[in-house]
Amino acid sequence: MTQLHIEETNGRHLNVAFSPSGNDFFDLSKHDPETIVEISPNGRYAKLNTVLGKGAYKVVYKAIDREEGYEVAWNCFQTTKAQFNALSQEISILKEVRHPNIIAFHDWWYSKDNEFIFVAELMTSGTLREYIRKLSLPNMKIVKRWSRQILKGLIYLHSHDPPIIHRDIKCDNIFINGAHGEVKIGDMGTAKMKLGKKYTVIGTPEFMAPEMYDEKGYSEKVDIYAFGMCLLEMVTGEYPYNECKNAAQVYKKVIQGSRPECLNKVQDPEVLDLINHCIAPENERYTARQIVNHPFLLVEPEVVLLTMDPEKVNLSLQLVFKGMDKLAVKFNFNVVKDTAEEVVGEMIEEQVLLEKYKTLITHEINRILRELNKIQNGDDQNKEEANSLWPISGASSTGYGGSRSNIALTISPGSMAQTQMERNFMNGMISPLYPGMEPNRRREWLNDPEDSLPMREYPNDTPIEEFVSDTAQALHRDMEKARQWTDKLKKEDIMTVGDLRRLHDEDWAGIKLTVFATRALKNALAESTRLRSPRSTASTNSNGHEEGL
């Protein structure tokens, strides 16, 4: 490539390079290599000559953290020393804010050029607003994923003691890391600790809740209102109150309670309902935790095959909630005896899975069976044999009494770090087995029938309904479920806990309770037996159940 140095008539110097054909040329001055132009007072951060962006108040450069080797964002903000000093307390609080969905704030100082400089986590793909424009309209899956992440950040800020109010949530202040689809709340410069109600009118008019304008003060709920407007922008691609010509018009509409026109364009009833809950009057407005449990944001589950025996008859499957890798429902599936419909029906019946996922999960299980069928067919070329081995949807079943051993809620390693929000998600989809109990504990209990339920001792003459209702409650099942279990037991003349204790394994199978219910009651019984005095537990059988008492 030929390179030339050209001096233009206006005195500007250009470095250009011609391609070998001579038809193309490149302006090399636009491709200056990145060079260090400034070092932070503590020597840790090196500012580069690359501008990441410019806003109304600040210029943001790329920089390098020379201690960790990370790229960071170097923000320059013109301000007086007095203003900088006034901000110092808030800034030191922001340095403590550490959450995967909030841009980390690393360091700050006041420069000799009267600039407040702060170093923050660098985001690679611009703002949510730019992204929405780029994608024309993001699909609902993306909107859901973004929303969940923003809400995780808000839950964190609002659960801080005292709560931190961001006060300027909008799509321009939410940043994206494109490679991983990560979304983080940025521009924490307006954030404030809520020590009592806040009064300062601050933010962007289109995203400001009406109570921000009255002198009664406002709370962290203003961020929820702003999130509602962001969601509106995400689903319509329009800036809220686009119909207004200036901030005064927006203000007038907001205090009159007039909704943005683009709200009429929202088609999806779930999204509309969610936005309405976000922009409702302050006392009716949802909290970030409530929003995250809204049906629109519930995560869609899928099924994965974990293991299978060499005969490929007993499969271990797992229901995984996408985006929530720590939450899963593990269950065994016998391809000869079980059908997807039955298993899913049982999960719904036992309130392990929401009814709305019935078709999806049935389809998912059948998809796995079909895949296995394909493998089988490919392996031995014997279609007939393969079909008999893999009874897919609707195939006759010999029943599953006792063969499908369990549906277990499992939490993968690292679950102790599970956030409250994730637990809330979980509560929305799967009933918590023991509220307040550590996730690991649940897993142990469910995987090990010998493990215990947190119940009391039940004498033999305890009415069966009392025991069943306590068990259902401990498992967070509703009372209707308890009644169904009791009815089935009473049909078999089981009126007391003593009657239940006298049952043998084959008797249990005859009661026609689901595998899950049988397992739950057996475990509760074993626990109750364990809690009895050593004298009375002397004659327990191998399952921990008393015999003949």
Ligand SMILES: Nc1ncnc2c1ncn2[C@@H]1O[C@H](COP(=O)(O)OP(=O)(O)OP(=O)(O)O)[C@@H](O)[C@H]1O
């Ligand atoms: N952490 C970051 N990582 C990467 N780019 C960033 C980061 N922070 C800001 N930018 C870029 O710099 C631009 C200006 O930043 P920002 O919008 O926060 O400036 P501002 O003056 O505070 O904003 P506004 O004009 O919205 O009031 C952004 O649009 C973005 O492109």
